[in-house]
Amino acid sequence: MSKNIDINVHHLTRVEGHGNIRVNVTNGKIEMCQWQVPEAPRFFEAMVRGRRWDDIQTIVSRICGICSITHSLASTKAVEDALGIEVSEQADKLRILMHYSEQLQSHVLHVGYLVAPDLFRAPSVVPLIPKATDAVKTIIRAHRVANTWSDLLAGRTTHPTTLIPGGLTQIPKPDQLRDLQDTLKATIPDLVTICEVVLSVADKMPAFERQTEYVSLKQDNPPTYTFYHGGITSTDCNGQPPVPVQQWESVANEYVHPQSTAKWTKWHRDSYAVGALARFNNNAELLSPLGKKVAEMFGLEKGNCSPFMNNVAQLVEAAHVVETSIHMIDELLTTGLKEEKVKVTPKAGRGSGCVEAPRGILFHTYEFDKNGECTAANICIPTNQNHANIQKDFQKFVPEFLDQGQDELRLGLEMLVRSYDPCISCSTHMLNVEFVK
16 A cells, blocks of 8 residues: 555536645655535525515525425425414325425435445446446436426426415315326335446445434424424434424524635534434434334444445435335325415514425524515525534545555545535535635
8 A cells, every 4th residue: 555645526526516626645644634515605505685485485496406395395394483374284194295205306316316426436427328227227316206206296397386474375286196197106016126237236335334413304293204394303213302493593503714715513512414314313203104114224223323324325225215105196196186275464574484305404593674575594505414423424535544545545535425415515614704904
């Protein structure tokens, strides 16, 4: 092994946004080990100031093309919290179904297109097409199902058009829901196949663990593997009641770090992780039968603290949301669908909304004046909550894998970042301004 290593990954591939990996080792001594975020900051909190309460979700859905439904839902929930708007049980269930479509869409995209090439030691999914044609087609088919699902409930695949504070602008017809249900049932064998393909190369994931705090939503009434309702908990909470969403700033504790244009966060420790593995570690016993079966295939159990297993947890959740949605559609059809009119009276108020994006817990907070115009906003992205944890992982990973040489170490660090499924540009909300006299 060379005692000198210089890793300079400028703009890591197969992630959203720009992130750099810098590692320098001289004579066996680690002199630099950094996860850097140089992405230009975007100021969505400023963009929504002065805008009406019913404009907000349309604007903030543009924060992310992958999680646009999630941002719209978090935003809409925050507006409803601020203005005291009640939502019907029907609208609530349809929104959760809508949210599940994005979970499947994002998880299949990430594991199938972005993570799988690493496990097969390919530079991208393209070289895998002639080698594993059937597997790639299965991934594409599952991804297409998720897109069609989003189209039905959100109005289109990205940047939803059907969401408004208080409800939805349109609801699906019973026949459309039945067709969706049949499609989801037919998708289950494809999900099992995808899991089997990943399992066949799971030994290519580095054997790495680091004790970590995992933060997610938790819903106790009724007990649910939740992406949408509940309060904030972590694996360090030791049975304490979940923290109300309105107090999320006391959980995230955002701060500025010089190697990142995105803020970092910490709660009980110097860093924490959010995402599929965090949700699994806090809620695994509430998974659907198929979700539990997938976890068992990979030997994934509560308490796992390998960042690479976040990708396995994504497969677990993909199975869970499909199976759960099949039952939810039965409930909606049994109750019967009806058109609902929404009337909103603007008023002054402050509110927060929280949902689980595919890559972790997401917070939106807004303040409104008496006319319903936004006067202040604060948004905390899942990936900016993961940045500090990625750095902590680097600091443990590099010494443990140093003897594998520069190429393997670089690949391992790239895989580690990709395991978090980061949306880097979405997370950048900080700008350091130096005033010159």
